[in-house]
Amino acid sequence: MDRQQSMDQRLIERARLGDRAAQQALWRRHRRWVAAIILAHRPRAVEVEDLMQDVAVRLISRIESLRDPDAFRPWLRQIVINVCRGAARSLKPALRLVGSDRDADSTESSGALTPTSREEPVGQVADRREAARRLLKLALTLPSEYREPLLLRCLRSMTYRQISEVLDLPITTIETRLARARRMLREEFGSNTATEGLA
Amino acid sequence: MSESGKTNPMDEQTPDAVTEADILIGRIVDGEADEQDRTDFERLADADPLLWRAVATRHQDMASLCDEVDHEIAMATTLELPDFVAPRRAPRWAVALSGWAAVLILAVIWTTMPQSKGIEGLPPARPVQINPDDELTFEQHMQQYLLAPYVMGELDPIVFRVEELPDGRQAIHYVRRIEAFEFLDADEELPVNDKGHLTIDPSELHAPVGPASIAETVH
Numbered sequence: 001m002d003r004q005q006s007m008d009q010r011l012i013e014r015a016r017l018g019d020r021a022a023q024q025a026l027w028r029r030h031r032r033w034v035a036a037i038i039l040a041h042r043p044r045a046v047e048v049e050d051l052m053q054d055v056a057v058r059l060i061s062r063i064e065s066l067r068d069p070d071a072f073r074p075w076l077r078q079i080v081i082n083v084c085r086g087a088a089r090s091l092k093p094a095l096r097l098v099g100s101d102r103d104a105d106s107t108e109s110s111g112a113l114t115p116t117s118r119e120e121p122v123g124q125v126a127d128r129r130e131a132a133r134r135l136l137k138l139a140l141t142l143p144s145e146y147r148e149p150l151l152l153r154c155l156r157s158m159t160y161r162q163i164s165e166v167l168d169l170p171i172t173t174i175e176t177r178l179a180r181a182r183r184m185l186r187e188e189f190g191s192n193t194a195t196e197g198l199a
Numbered sequence: 200m201s202e203s204g205k206t207n208p209m210d211e212q213t214p215d216a217v218t219e220a221d222i223l224i225g226r227i228v229d230g231e232a233d234e235q236d237r238t239d240f241e242r243l244a245d246a247d248p249l250l251w252r253a254v255a256t257r258h259q260d261m262a263s264l265c266d267e268v269d270h271e272i273a274m275a276t277t278l279e280l281p282d283f284v285a286p287r288r289a290p291r292w293a294v295a296l297s298g299w300a301a302v303l304i305l306a307v308i309w310t311t312m313p314q315s316k317g318i319e320g321l322p323p324a325r326p327v328q329i330n331p332d333d334e335l336t337f338e339q340h341m342q343q344y345l346l347a348p349y350v351m352g353e354l355d356p357i358v359f360r361v362e363e364l365p366d367g368r369q370a371i372h373y374v375r376r377i378e379a380f381e382f383l384d385a386d387e388e389l390p391v392n393d394k395g396h397l398t399i400d401p402s403e404l405h406a407p408v409g410p411a412s413i414a415e416t417v418h
Contacts, residue, residue, distance in 0.1 A: 023280055024279065024280050027279070027280045031275070031276050031278065032272070032276050035272035035275040035276050036268065036272060038272075038275070039268065039271055039272055048271065048272055048274070048275040049274050049275045049278060052275045052278045053278065053281070056278065056280050056281060057281060059280070060280060060281075128263065131263055132263035132264065132266050132267040133267055135260060135263050135264045135267065136264055136267040136268060136271065139264060150264075151268055153229060153261075154261070154264055154265040154268040154269070155265075155268075156265060159231065160229070160231055175222055175225060175226070176217055176222070178225050178229070179217040179221035179222050179224070179225045180217050180221075182221075182224075182225060182228075182257050182260065182261070183217065183221055185260060185264075186256060186257060186260055189260070
């Protein structure tokens with residue numbers, strides 16, 4: 001067990017007993033990757049911060065029920081997934097009523113890659129920030145088994161091992177999914193820019 | 200297929216199978232490659248120099264993507280846990296108590312000052328018998344907070360404003376300062392600006408090594 005895990009275990013034990021400081025410390029240590037998972041799974045019409053609030057509430061109210069401290073990361077990830085699913089379910093009826101552009105983009109990804117907006121002026125892709133936005137947009141359309149490790153990897157401090165702990169998967173699987181995700185992203189980004197005559 | 204156009208036997212089994220080059224490039228981009236990985240990659244790149252370009256491209260893709268992810272979650276990652284202990288009846292003066300540098304701004308009535316003398320110096324860090332469902336008093340809250348292994352104690356409060364009240368009393372506004380610590384690895388740069396302020400969220404620093412023993416050593 002490394003020191004991070006050791007610290008986590010102590011915090012989890014105390015958090016389960018209702019220690020507010022331990023809960024806060026635990027939250028701070030894990031909230032970045034929680035935000036990344038939310039980003040990977042949220043309905044597009046819901047802000048990451050709003051879902052973070054829900055996850056925080058559930059973390060406090062349910063930490064007592066966590067029996068195995070070693071399973072904390074997968075346990076917390078499942079909370080995140082459930083919160084995102086709940087948000088998607090509660091959003092669907094409203095979408096039909098509102099029908100705004102933003103809401104139309106608000107459901108879980110179907111796995112199909114989203115074509116570039118037709119309104120987007122040709123040439124702006126050269127802008128680095130715009131390219132980054134489009135990369136993220138494309139990343140969010142990858143199948144969830146690929147986009148999740150990809151976004152977690154974007155938290156530069158997360159190693160393959162830590163990602164494997166969160167996703168409860170072998171490291172080799174994480175590596176393979178990351179490699180596929182990157183290749184899909186590059187191919188799709190390349191084909192989009194080529195379509196616009198900018199490659 | 201990779202940018203290099205190189206195929207791998209695995210590709211014949213499943214259309215989206217990754218190549219050895221894909222895996223090695225991933226490790227290099229993610230900083231997880233060891234010496235053997237680099238050697239293996241160079242061997243592959245000798246036969247297919249376009250792999251170097253693939254490394255550069257994916258490096259750039261990840262850098263851009265990571266910047267954007269950072270931007271998207273920036274606000275969310277500052278979110279603190281809500282205080283469920285005293286959700287509705289929390290006294291107004293209990294504005295905030297969070298993290299290593301928790302600063303609690305209090306407005307206390309001058310006539311009640313004798314009651315607050317106990318806050319000077321290090322409060323005793325002993326367990327408090329509290330039902331998590333009960334509302335905490337400020338002192339109970341502080342004692343709970345001080346139980347955390349990374350909190351050393353409290354520095355002397357600083358009075359920053361004295362307010363005359365209509366009834367002749369004075370309201371003393373002061374800041375309570377929590378002393379906490381985190382550990383940095385030997386090879387890490389101290390993230391402090393020229394004013395001595397931390398430039399990153401302390402929670403992003405490395406965790407204490409061997410929490411209990413180190414904490415006790417520092418005490």
